[in-house]
Amino acid sequence: MExxxxxxxxxxxxxxxxxxxxxxxxxxxxxSVDNNIPKEGVYVVQxxxxxxxxxxxxxxxxRPTFGINTxxxxxxxxxxxxxxxxxxxxxxxxxxxxxxxxxxxxxxLKQQLQKDKMFCINAIYY
Numbered sequence: 001m002e003x004x005x006x007x008x009x010x011x012x013x014x015x016x017x018x019x020x021x022x023x024x025x026x027x028x029x030x031x032s033v034d035n036n037i038p039k040e041g042v043y044v045v046q047x048x049x050x051x052x053x054x055x056x057x058x059x060x061x062x063r064p065t066f067g068i069n070t071x072x073x074x075x076x077x078x079x080x081x082x083x084x085x086x087x088x089x090x091x092x093x094x095x096x097x098x099x100x101x102x103x104x105x106x107x108x109l110k111q112q113l114q115k116d117k118m119f120c121i122n123a124i125y126y
Contacts, residue, residue, distance in 0.1 A: 006043070006093035007036035011073065013084040019066060020074060023110045025117075027059075027074035028084045030091070037073065042097040044120045047075060048090040054080050055124045057116050058091065064102035065109045076113075078120065095123055 016029030040061035047054050056077040062069045075091065097119055103109040 004096070006038045006096075007034075008090065008092045009034040009037050010088055010090045013087050013089060015085065016072070016074065017068075019063065020076060023106050023113070025057075025076045025110070025113050027076045028089060030073040030075060030089065033073060038093050038096075040071070041099050042116055043093040044095045044097060044123045045075060046092040046094055046124075047077060048092075049084060049087050054078065055094075055120060056080075057097070057113070057120050058093065059100065061100040064100065065106065076117075078117070 011030035011033035013028045014031040016027065020027035037060060041059075043058045043060070045056055045058040047056060054077040056075050058073065058075045060071070060073050062071055075089065097116055103112065
C-alpha cells in the first residue's frame with residue numbers, strides 16, 4: 001500500500017445523479033472543495049462530519065463507465081447511513097488504491113467497488 005501524505009481538504013455534500021445508489025454504493029457528492037485535492041483516482045479516506053470519523057472510498061475523476069466526462073469527487077462511507085446533504089466533510093486521503101477506468105458494464109464496476117471496499121477495510125483495520 002502506497003503511504004504518501006495527501007492533502008486534507010473539505011467540501012460540501014450536494015445532490016448527484018444517484019448512480020452510486022443504483023449499484024449499491026451510495027456516495028456523498030462533494031462540491032466547493034479546497035484547491036488542494038489529490039490527483040484523480042480511487043482512495044481510502046478518513047472523513048469527519050458532525051465531530052464523528054468515518055472511513056470509506058473516494059473517487060476523483062469522471063465516470064467513464066457511464067459516459068460522463070465531468071470531474072466529480074464522490075465518497076462512499078463504510079458503516080454510515082443518513083442524510084449528509086449540505087454538510088461539510090473534512091476528507092483525509094489515506095492511501096491510493098487505483099486509477100479510474102472504464103468498465104464494460106455497471107456490474108463489473110460494482111465488482112471492482114467490492115474489491116476496493118475490501119482493500120479499504122484491510123487498510124484501516126489490519
